[in-house]
Amino acid sequence: MCNLYTVRQSAAEVAAHFGVPNPLQTNAPAEVYPGTPGMVVREEDGVRLLQSMVWGFPLRLKDMKPASKPKPVNNIADLKKPMWVGLARKPQWRCLIPMTHFAEAEGQKGKMTRTWFSVKDEPIFAWAGLWRVSDEWGPVYSGVMTDANEAVRPAHDRMPVLVHRDEYDQWLNGGFEDALAFQLRVFPPEFIEMEKTSELWFKRKTVEPETATLL
Template structure:
C-alpha cells in the first residue's frame, strides 16, 4: 500500500519534470497523510492542458452517500482497478499523477511491536508521479469534493523485504498516455501498472516520528542507524 509520502521540490523542478507552463512554489511536505490535500497533475478537458490540482487524498465515488468512504479508498489495487465499482469509471476517464519525491513503508520487526519505517525515493532525487485516479463528489447539501487515490502493485526487489505492495510510479514517457482521457483500453492502461525498477530507487530507515502525521519536518526523512 501507500499511506504516507513526501513532496519537497521547487516550482522549477516540477515544471520541468511534468511539462507544466506555470507552477507556484509549494510548501515542503515531509509526511503527507490520507485525507490531506495532495498535489496532482491532471489533463484538464476544458483547457486541454496539464494543470496542477490539489485534491483530497481518499477517493469518494460519485455515487457515495457520504464522504467518509474516501478514508478507506486511499489506494486502488492495479490488478483489479478496472473492475472495482469504486474505481472503474475514474480508471477509464479520470486519471492523474499524484506528485511526490519519496514515500514511506513500514517493516515488521521480529519480537517487537513497533514497525520500522523506511523512506524510498528515486536514485536521482527527482520528483515523480504516482499513478492516480480522481473523482468529483457532491454532497446532499451540494458541497463538492474532488478527491483522488493512488494505485498500487506488487513490490519490487527493493521493497519486498519491507512490504509486499508498492505505489505505482510511472515513467515520464508514460505520462501522456496515462493522462490521455481518450485512451480507455483497460489492457493498455494496466500494462503501465508494473513495479518501478528497483535499480533506479534507494531506501533507508528513518525515525518513528513519521508514524504521527503531526510531524512534518525534514527530520522525518533523515537516515538513522539500525
C-alpha cells in the first residue's frame, strides 16, 4: 500500500514532462500524504491539465460519529469493485499522478523507517489513478495498486501501477479492458531503484498523516 510519495520537481517541470501546455502553480507539497494535496494530470477536451487535488476519496464508515472527518481512500485495490468501476470505465475520470519516489515502511513498529523506490533514469514518473469531485474536499484522486514485482516485494506485497512515458495516452484514453490490463501486469523489476534510509516513517516535527484506507 502506498501512503507516502514525493514530487521533488517544480510544477513547470512536471507540466513539461506530461505535455501540459498551460501549467498553473499548485499548493501540493514535496512530500504527499493521504488527505493532503498532490499534483494530478488529467485530460479535458483533448488537452492535458495539471491541477492540485486531495489524495484520497472521502469515506465515512458506519460507526463514525457525525462530526468525524471522513477517511481518505488513497489506494485502489481492484478497479472492478463497485466504488471504482463506474469511474474506471470512463476515460474522463482517469488521471496520472506525478511522482519522483514512493515509500514503504520497514522495521519494528514505532521505529519504522522509510524505504524509497524510484524508476531508473526517470526524474519524474507516473502512477495510474482515478479522480472525481467530492462534496467534502472538492477534486480528489486515488492511485491504482497491483502486486509488487521482485524489486518492491522485500518491502511490501503491493505497489503502485506505474505507467511508462509512451503509455500515458493509453491510460488516459483507452478502453476499460486497457485499464484492467495495467492493473494486472507486472512492472519490470529491472526499472526500479530502491534506497533504504534511516528516516523515521513518522517524523516528530511534521503533522502525522491521515490513516489511509485501501478498497
